[in-house]
Amino acid sequence: MKHDAPDGHDGDDSGDGEVAIRLRGIRKRYGQLTAVDGVDLDVRRGEILAVLGPNGAGKTTTVEICEGHRHRDEGEVTVLGADPAQATDGWRERVGIVLQTSLFTDELTVRETVDWFGSLYPRRRETEEVLDSVGLTAQAQAKARTLSGGQKRRLDVAIGVVGRPELLFLDEPTTGFDPEARRQFWGLIRRLREDGTTILLTTHYLDEAEALADRVAVLTCGRVLEVSTPATLGGRAGAPAIVRWRDGGILHEQQTTEPTALVAQLSARFDGEVPDLAVARPSLEDVYLQMIGEQHPTAVRSETAA
Amino acid sequence: MSAAIASLFDARTLSIGRSRTIVELKNLWRSHQQFGFTILFPVMMLLLFASIFSGRVEGTDVQMSQLYVAGIIGSSLMSTGFVALAIGLSVEREAGTLDRLAGTPMPKASYFLGKVGMVLTTVAVQTVVLIAIGVVLFDLSLPTGIGRWATFAWVFLLGVSASALLGIAVGGVIADAKSAPAVVNLPFVALQFISGVWIGINLLPAWLVRVSQVFPLHWICRGMRSVFLPDSFASVEADGAWQLGLCAIVLGAWCILGFVLCARTFRWTRR
Numbered sequence: 262m263k264h265d266a267p268d269g270h271d272g273d274d275s276g277d278g279e280v281a282i283r284l285r286g287i288r289k290r291y292g293q294l295t296a297v298d299g300v301d302l303d304v305r306r307g308e309i310l311a312v313l314g315p316n317g318a319g320k321t322t323t324v325e326i327c328e329g330h331r332h333r334d335e336g337e338v339t340v341l342g343a344d345p346a347q348a349t350d351g352w353r354e355r356v357g358i359v360l361q362t363s364l365f366t367d368e369l370t371v372r373e374t375v376d377w378f379g380s381l382y383p384r385r386r387e388t389e390e391v392l393d394s395v396g397l398t399a400q401a402q403a404k405a406r407t408l409s410g411g412q413k414r415r416l417d418v419a420i421g422v423v424g425r426p427e428l429l430f431l432d433e434p435t436t437g438f439d440p441e442a443r444r445q446f447w448g449l450i451r452r453l454r455e456d457g458t459t460i461l462l463t464t465h466y467l468d469e470a471e472a473l474a475d476r477v478a479v480l481t482c483g484r485v486l487e488v489s490t491p492a493t494l495g496g497r498a499g500a501p502a503i504v505r506w507r508d509g510g511i512l513h514e515q516q517t518t519e520p521t522a523l524v525a526q527l528s529a530r531f532d533g534e535v536p537d538l539a540v541a542r543p544s545l546e547d548v549y550l551q552m553i554g555e556q557h558p559t560a561v562r563s564e565t566a567a
Numbered sequence: 568m569s570a571a572i573a574s575l576f577d578a579r580t581l582s583i584g585r586s587r588t589i590v591e592l593k594n595l596w597r598s599h600q601q602f603g604f605t606i607l608f609p610v611m612m613l614l615l616f617a618s619i620f621s622g623r624v625e626g627t628d629v630q631m632s633q634l635y636v637a638g639i640i641g642s643s644l645m646s647t648g649f650v651a652l653a654i655g656l657s658v659e660r661e662a663g664t665l666d667r668l669a670g671t672p673m674p675k676a677s678y679f680l681g682k683v684g685m686v687l688t689t690v691a692v693q694t695v696v697l698i699a700i701g702v703v704l705f706d707l708s709l710p711t712g713i714g715r716w717a718t719f720a721w722v723f724l725l726g727v728s729a730s731a732l733l734g735i736a737v738g739g740v741i742a743d744a745k746s747a748p749a750v751v752n753l754p755f756v757a758l759q760f761i762s763g764v765w766i767g768i769n770l771l772p773a774w775l776v777r778v779s780q781v782f783p784l785h786w787i788c789r790g791m792r793s794v795f796l797p798d799s800f801a802s803v804e805a806d807g808a809w810q811l812g813l814c815a816i817v818l819g820a821w822c823i824l825g826f827v828l829c830a831r832t833f834r835w836t837r838r
Binding site (some may be wrong): 328329330331351352353354358360362363364365366367369370374376377380381382404417420424475 | 583586593594597598621656659663664666667669670672673674679794836
């Protein structure tokens with residue numbers, strides 16, 4: 262099954278049942294440029310959906326339309342049963358937003374900042390709990406503007422989750438994180454999902470999408486190319502594996518749909534250990550780059566250069 | 568818009584507006600640069616000008632220093648309301664603070680209540696400090712009679728409101744926070760010179776005074792002079808009178824214009 266969303270069952274399109282976000286035919290132009298060109302997408306309740314795509318593919322615009330931060334030119338949007346363009350404070354209490362850039366210019370401490378934002382929500386998490394979950398307990402007394410880039414990002418995530426949102430938007434949340442901080446962040450996101458939070462995430466990191474997402478949506482040129490699980494994206498599950506081994510000092514490589522059989526043959530031929538044996542499936546990054554390359558060759562060049 | 572005005576009286580809007588005021592005040596009072604400019608700058612200018620220029624204003628029995636106290640109270644009121652708000656707002660937009668706030672259930676009106684609360688508190692402190700210095704060091708006599716205090720109250724409130732609304736309006740159209748201080752201070756400094764803050768209104772060419780009468784600072788300072796200076800000084804003013812009725816009309820008109828501009832120019836998002 263290649264496309265499993267948008268799915269056919271138009272019966273429950275209230276958007277407040279099984280579907281947290283429902284987009285149909287979303288278009289947005291900036292002058293001559295069409296940033297979003299007819300996006301259809303469903304995000305199910307309780308899932309983590311990662312939106313992938315090269316720079317300029319329309320990821321952020323799409324997410325901002327769902328957040329109520331940007332008006333669409335065309336199409337239908339239902340987020341938690343309401344149109345975000347007419348967002349009420351009651352709707353905003355159920356939604357957490359982490360925008361792409363985090364700057365703090367004010368003089369409040371980290372704890373004061375989380376406290377104040379928390380005070381806006383009726384079902385808030387405790388400040389200490391939130392600081393602990395994003396790993397900022399040690400910085401609680403520091404002024405927000407003195408934090409490092411990655412710490413500011415985590416403070417923004419803290420603000421996004423302090424209201425115990427049903428739906429969380431994360432726009433490139435781990436940009437600027439060191440590997441350790443990213444792992445911690447992934448742990449936080451998984452715990453949020455266990456609590457039932459629906460998460461719409463954009464990212465440039467394919468390993469992040471693979472680690473976190475139940476499904477990924479690939480956007481290019483303002484359109485949804487495919488929506489699928491990370492394991493099956495781009496026909497990945499059925500794709501041939503690559504078996505590598507060394508024989509007489511020469512590295513051999515063979516594509517096969519039956520790698521187990523090949524390995525058995527090799528094992529018999531070498532009568533035991535096969536030198537430098539490796540069996541590789543195409544990574545999410547491999548299939549992604551191939552998909553994007555077919556669609557938009559220049560985008561891949563700029564993406565891999567970045 | 569009318570819904571926004573109606574929501575001003577909602578209990579939640581008011582309570583979040585109050586907590587936002589505290590956030591704004593912490594921001595101001597903890598920032599040495601801003602605090603210095605807002606509170607210390609007018610005090611320094613008062614001490615300098617009132618010490619350098621002594622003696623009486625020609626043709627009156629008013630001390631130069633008294634003139635400066637009245638003028639600097641007026642201009643520092645506009646400085647906090649207009650200059651500080653406009654710059655602060657353009658910084659908040661550029662940093663994404665407004666985007667972040669717009670994504671929360673904070674009632675939009677609470678943000679503006681916070682700004683107004685911050686400006687009113689700060690200006691009140693500023694004014695008390697300036698009056699105290701005037702009384703202790705520069706022979707300023709406190710206004711006597713309920714009438715003068717009433718004038719003080721309405722000039723203060725109308726002046727702060729007009730300044731704050733214009734500050735929000737201008738802060739809403741400044742594209743780039745780095746250019747904000749120049750964009751805002753340029754006209755403000757010019758207005759100070761032609762509105763009788765640094766140079767006695769009696770020393771200015773009549774046509775320049777006419778020009779200044781279009782703008783709120785002239786009337787804020789004139790209103791403050793009418794409160795703190797003896798009535799004999801009115802003869803030195805343009806038209807030879809305080810013209811408090813006209814003062815109320817011009818300041819009121821600037822409030823309305825500022826409000827309309829705010830409603831038209833203010834954007835929560837950066838782009």
